[in-house]
Amino acid sequence: MKKVTLSDIARETGFSIKTVSRVINEEPNVKEETRRIIKEVITKKDYSVNIMAKALKSKTTKTVIVFIDKHSGGYWNAWHSLIMKDLILKFKERGFKVIFSPSSGKDAIEDETDGFELLKSGIADGALIFDNMTNDIRIKYLMSNGIPFVIVGKDLDSQNTSYVDLDNYMAGFKGANYLIEKKCERILFFLGYEVFTVDQERARGFKNACEKAGVDYKIVFNIDKIDKLYLVSKEIINEFNPDGIFVSGDEKAIALYKSINELKKKIPEDIMVLGIDNLPQSRFLYPPLSSVDQNVDQFSSKLVNLLIEMLYKKNVKAKRILIDPKIIERESTLR
Amino acid sequence: MKKVTLSDIARETGFSIKTVSRVINEEPNVKEETRRIIKEVITKKDYSVNIMAKALKSKTTKTVIVFIDKHSGGYWNAWHSLIMKDLILKFKERGFKVIFSPSSGKDAIEDETDGFELLKSGIADGALIFDNMTNDIRIKYLMSNGIPFVIVGKDLDSQNTSYVDLDNYMAGFKGANYLIEKKCERILFFLGYEVFTVDQERARGFKNACEKAGVDYKIVFNIDKIDKLYLVSKEIINEFNPDGIFVSGDEKAIALYKSINELKKKIPEDIMVLGIDNLPQSRFLYPPLSSVDQNVDQFSSKLVNLLIEMLYKKNVKAKRILIDPKIIERESTLR
DNA sequence: CTGAAAGCGCTTACAG
């Protein structure tokens, strides 16, 4: 069975390609009778437009591409999944198709399997970029080609890009202050890799709060996965002897609970624990985990609204939005 | 900055479009000197092919599209995330780009935001379909248009489709038998919605094993999320008084642990718990969760291999592959 | 209200 094209419909109905095109795109200036006939044949033949041919000419696809981490999830966590679900729903409501494709800011150009190739071909009208890095070649490309895009995360390279990000500094700052208010005096902070802005910022906020209050603190980087945390945490806890532990990523808290248990310490009596992300599962841990909530709903709404605004209007001024974190209190920090 | 095209390069170098095309596609029959000159200008002008224009003519894109649940994750769980990561990696190794797009077997045709539109336009050479349903209109379309695809999950409608699926019957069967060997005599099974084949099959295997052994059992459907499980589990446990609980989806086990704890029962002494999926976090629960492992690595390998085989050879015979589940034993079932 | 022509950026099939 061959693909049905515009001209097949034209031939079958006796009208021109152009008239058929008018019907398909719901344009005016077609006799009702003509419209009816053409629509009938379209349905009968199960015709559907070829988006690529259309895009080649009209340069618009009603599709948005979302670039996600190519190395696929060393640090693709539960939070990423939550926001992906939200994006799907919200773009759909606005009438856009979404595609997700793996891509990296480092080798988006040379690597033939990088999803960024697709965007260069005009497959999408605009893009969302996760996991951007300093000197991201994709951002340069998008800017110089005038393609609308929003970065998911801070961009420190340029003043003219739009981004939405969690206020990671405040996440670290508020988290530390909260534990300090709860009378913690020796606070440990487990974080991911120091090369990521997210982790740097959280560390910075945490450090400032601790130093201002004059409490002891220790920051441990490179804890990217749950296994890693379990591997190193007991020794560090024994050495530093904290009365409060802050952990970046609720999912890692599960392993932390295990470590603390095995050291025969109690949460929250001996050690309070505070997470970041407020995952759905966290309230079911024992004890339920307090966590810094990142408001996924607000985050994804801002992303979608901003990109769609850029898609419709030209020359939207660059906007930079920070989502304010909020502490959700549960038993892991109540004594 | 306008997009650079083939003819821009041709004009600049003084060669024809066709010769430039030869260089880009690494075809033979071009003088070394010519190749060098053209390559130089390509680099200088930062040219990259327009995949859409190319596909319009050559009908091949080196791209694979993966359709995921459109309603975005009512039941998109941690297992889905794991396999997505794996697919990205494995398609990449084989030189293919991947895009993920939300789509539904019910309204892929009418809904303009459904990712299936993209495939109809030939954006991808082949497809993977998650969350297929009975009478899936996408499967009909793909079959009648001769587009290679593999279904992720059983297809009961047709004999001529290829699929890879977990052997869900065996997952239910082996899980039940394992608990029976461990001397459980009253076994509860929490599952998702009965409309899904996955859940039906797991239930069927479970039931057969229990009946064969003559133990008491109870199957509870409609437990799609962690909150739901927590909401209903205590009452059901009190009523049925199980000594073994089997739960479909490790992530829900967290809430189950909480329920059991709050009922002042001990795992595994009073109640053994067995999950399905063997998520990375499960070994860190307290006590560590035994689980039916679904071998994500093998699963994704089979999917990728099968689809790529179909992409290269015509008329590959339909294959149906079932992944054999394996029980991973941990403390939650050891007494 | 309708249509003929040109062109989007490529490749295929052919000629030289």
Add this chain to the structure above:
DNA sequence: CTGAAAGCGCTTACAG
């Protein structure tokens, strides 16, 4: 080793 022509399936700009 190189190129001119036709065409993939659409839309744009124009004419009638």
